[in-house]
Amino acid sequence: MIYAIASGKGGTGKTTVTASLAALWDRPVMAVDLDVEEPNLHLFLHPELTGGETALMEVPVVDAARCTLCGQCAAFCQFKALSVMGKTLLAFPEMCHGCGGCLLLCPEKALAPGGRELGQVVSGHFRAGRSEDAGFLMGRLRVGEAMSPPLMRQVKARLPESGAADILIDSPPGVSCPAVNAVMDADVIVLVTEPTPFGLHDFRLAVEAFRPLGKPLGAVVNRSDINRSGDSRGAGMGDSGVQNFCRAEGIPVWAEIPFSRAVAEAYSRGEVAARAVPEMHAVVLALMARMQGAAASQTTGEALHA
């Protein structure tokens, strides 16, 4: 089963939750950091990194001796990565999306596949709940590279090799293309939010973006008690807003994590919060059971409809 841990905005505690789940998971598991622009799951799981390879994207390289400057490739490319300028065909590899269309289209076979570095795919192992040897995989985007989905696809292509029963994905925050790319292959989506006006706003956007995928989806409300004091600025917008929204939309709240200085201190030391703080340990075990229950009911439902 693939579980994606996502959030509508950054800073909600998504990676804290992912690291805690990975550390306590009770089946063979692989933890995957698909937040390739800013991967930080390894800072908490401290995996032993055993492999790394450069990820490349195919971009066209022009053979000027063959090119007749017909311009078909430039007209085809929707991203303006090819352009006929006077007596030269210019290629702009940084603008290429790697679709490969121009290479197929050129009647003179004047375009050859070259490679643009996207970043690194790094693999390793860490110590998890029952498994001493849980898998770890991470994408790390090259500094200056603008496109993360092609690197994410190369990380995801390695998942079938893992052999793990379950995969936990730390997804990029937000609802743009990288975030959707991270959750689209998941069996279960966990949305981490916080009871603030911004948290609620971005949680709504995430629900709108991910629910059409038709997968079981549950919420984790982090720092769940920060707006329960009767503070008028929070009333109706913070905790009660998130809870009311979940109720109205039929979204189960799989966990509430109260604000805890001990969790914040564990985070600052680079420790797994669920290992360092007993209260967090109990909350994460309950969350794990709910996630696994949602995955099981999904499987049962599919079997009944088969």
Ligand code: SF4
């Ligand atoms: S389609 Fe081929 S021949 Fe025509 S401009 Fe492009 S590279 Fe040159």
Ligand code: SF4
């Ligand atoms: S591979 Fe696709 S995106 Fe890249 S230059 Fe060719 S047509 Fe454009």
